[in-house]
Amino acid sequence: MSSEKAGAGNGKPPMRDALVAAAFQLFLERGYEQTTVDDIVALAGVGRRSFFRYFPSKEDVVFPDHERCLADMTAFLAAGTGGEEPVRRVCDAARLVLRMYAENPTFSVQRYRLTKKVPGLRAYELSVVWRYERALADYLRRRFAARRDGTLQADVIAAAVVAAHNNALRSWLRSDGQGEASATMDHALAYVQSAFGGTPVPPAREEPEDVVVVVSRRGAPLWRVVQEIESTLGRL
Amino acid sequence: MSSEKAGAGNGKPPMRDALVAAAFQLFLERGYEQTTVDDIVALAGVGRRSFFRYFPSKEDVVFPDHERCLADMTAFLAAGTGGEEPVRRVCDAARLVLRMYAENPTFSVQRYRLTKKVPGLRAYELSVVWRYERALADYLRRRFAARRDGTLQADVIAAAVVAAHNNALRSWLRSDGQGEASATMDHALAYVQSAFGGTPVPPAREEPEDVVVVVSRRGAPLWRVVQEIESTLGRL
DNA sequence: CGACTCGTGGCACTGAGTGCACTCCTCGGG
DNA sequence: CCCGAGGAGTGCACTCAGTGCCACGAGTCG
Numbered sequence: 001m002s003s004e005k006a007g008a009g010n011g012k013p014p015m016r017d018a019l020v021a022a023a024f025q026l027f028l029e030r031g032y033e034q035t036t037v038d039d040i041v042a043l044a045g046v047g048r049r050s051f052f053r054y055f056p057s058k059e060d061v062v063f064p065d066h067e068r069c070l071a072d073m074t075a076f077l078a079a080g081t082g083g084e085e086p087v088r089r090v091c092d093a094a095r096l097v098l099r100m101y102a103e104n105p106t107f108s109v110q111r112y113r114l115t116k117k118v119p120g121l122r123a124y125e126l127s128v129v130w131r132y133e134r135a136l137a138d139y140l141r142r143r144f145a146a147r148r149d150g151t152l153q154a155d156v157i158a159a160a161v162v163a164a165h166n167n168a169l170r171s172w173l174r175s176d177g178q179g180e181a182s183a184t185m186d187h188a189l190a191y192v193q194s195a196f197g198g199t200p201v202p203p204a205r206e207e208p209e210d211v212v213v214v215v216s217r218r219g220a221p222l223w224r225v226v227q228e229i230e231s232t233l234g235r236l
Numbered sequence: 237m238s239s240e241k242a243g244a245g246n247g248k249p250p251m252r253d254a255l256v257a258a259a260f261q262l263f264l265e266r267g268y269e270q271t272t273v274d275d276i277v278a279l280a281g282v283g284r285r286s287f288f289r290y291f292p293s294k295e296d297v298v299f300p301d302h303e304r305c306l307a308d309m310t311a312f313l314a315a316g317t318g319g320e321e322p323v324r325r326v327c328d329a330a331r332l333v334l335r336m337y338a339e340n341p342t343f344s345v346q347r348y349r350l351t352k353k354v355p356g357l358r359a360y361e362l363s364v365v366w367r368y369e370r371a372l373a374d375y376l377r378r379r380f381a382a383r384r385d386g387t388l389q390a391d392v393i394a395a396a397v398v399a400a401h402n403n404a405l406r407s408w409l410r411s412d413g414q415g416e417a418s419a420t421m422d423h424a425l426a427y428v429q430s431a432f433g434g435t436p437v438p439p440a441r442e443e444p445e446d447v448v449v450v451v452s453r454r455g456a457p458l459w460r461v462v463q464e465i466e467s468t469l470g471r472l
Numbered sequence: 473c474g475a476c477t478c479g480t481g482g483c484a485c486t487g488a489g490t491g492c493a494c495t496c497c498t499c500g501g502g
Numbered sequence: 503c504c505c506g507a508g509g510a511g512t513g514c515a516c517t518c519a520g521t522g523c524c525a526c527g528a529g530t531c532g
Binding site (some may be wrong): 160187 | 399
């Protein structure tokens with residue numbers, strides 16, 4: 001906390017944290033829907049209007065740090081030189097989210113149990129996750145601009161990365177934040193990388209002309225070609 | 237108005253449709269957030285309380301048929317014999333959603349424009365899509381129960397299928413429902429099928445020797461091969 | 473000292489969603 | 503033919519999330 005005074009968007013009003021603490025205390029002992037915003041501000045000792053100053057909605061108090069994390073991810077993706085392997089890059093970006101969860105394990109586990117129970121919070125979490133996915137997909141779309149089905153591949157790969165990330169994250173959260181999360185995450189993301197071109201470990205830059213294909217008859221459907229390719233690769 | 241008062245056996249209460257029609261009329265001419273539930277029920281000529289009898293929330297009136305479609309998808313997945321290729325099966329299940337959209341093109345396009353503008357409807361759509369994805373993932377989890385990373389693969393593949401489906405669906409919706417949607421959809425889902433091992437199409441009895449493929453290097457990832465094939469086919 | 477801003481709090485209001493009670497209308501049985 | 507049951511529709515009152523507006527106090531700059 002050395003340089004904490006640059007510009008208007010300063011980071012940490014104590015009131016925000018007090019509201020989060022009061023909210024979670026009530027959510028855990030009484031349930032989310034049974035807690036009104038008036039209850040929260042009464043416990044925190046602040047005015048009701050101030051709550052909506054810091055959180056645009058009651059749901060936002062449950063995810064107080066995702067806004068910053070999303071900004072971090074966007075910055076990470078924009079900071080690249082453009083020479084990185086795209087799939088690996090978005091996998092590394094996804095790891096930022098895991099890191100944020102791992103910074104406060106008990107808080108993350110409490111929030112996980114909360115969102116698992118309350119449908120409204122699950123829906124809100126979806127919109128948060130969607131923004132992460134959009135950030136990854138937008139990055140991949142830019143990187144894949146020259147490809148033929150660039151936007152399709154970008155959307156699919158981004159969704160796959162997010163799904164793998166969430167799978168590993170939920171497994172870690174279900175174990176109450178015990179165990180090593182990053183190993184599970186590496187394994188899950190490696191699966192996605194193996195499915196989509198990105199070499200799991202980047203040993204060499206791939207030449208664009210690795211592949212030579214000869215097709216004997218034009219009438220054959222694409223799936224037949226792909227099938228032949230797979231069996232050919234399997235025989236080699 | 238011919239008051240159609242059929243018995244319990246009728247599946248379509250006219251009041252529900254009247255509410256949807258009144259709601260969309262107002263949403264299109266005045267905007268979603270500028271339209272209150274009171275406005276809708278006033279135009280439909282029914283009581284306000286009846287609205288919430290048919291739709292649990294204001295957002296639900298925008299997606300009046302997804303509940304049925306989700307039930308159809310669940311039934312379709314449960315109806316299988318267990319011998320189908322799983323990835324292809326979920327792709328076919330996803331096509332059910334496209335079919336529902338294609339049944340009412342103008343309605344689907346109107347709703348698309350609406351959800352694109354209103355953040356609250358986008359969030360609601362996410363929760364709808366999430367339920368489809370869960371249905372696909374649950375099916376794949378059962379089919380992959382014996383695999384080593386079965387749940388991981390199920391989640392990732394389900395997300396990829398949904399992403400590919402949405403990519404094709406949105407492309408069709410953006411073109412105002414013109415053009416052939418199923419061709420784009422087939423292409424998008426073929427990409428997913430090529431990425432994840434399942435044989436793209438059931439090995440039907442086709443003449444097996446249409447295709448001869450030569451691949452120069454084994455290290456190249458499968459998607460790269462597929463990309464090369466498509467461009468090769470395109471050039472021919 | 474006044475003007476200006478900023479963080480805060482105090483209403484009052486809109487609108488979504490709910491619980492309850494009431495009215496019809498229909499159906500089935502005496 | 504009447505009567506009671508039950509379900510569909512409705513009106514009313516209520517809770518609560520979220521917003522707009524304004525007032526108040528503290529700090530700052532001129």
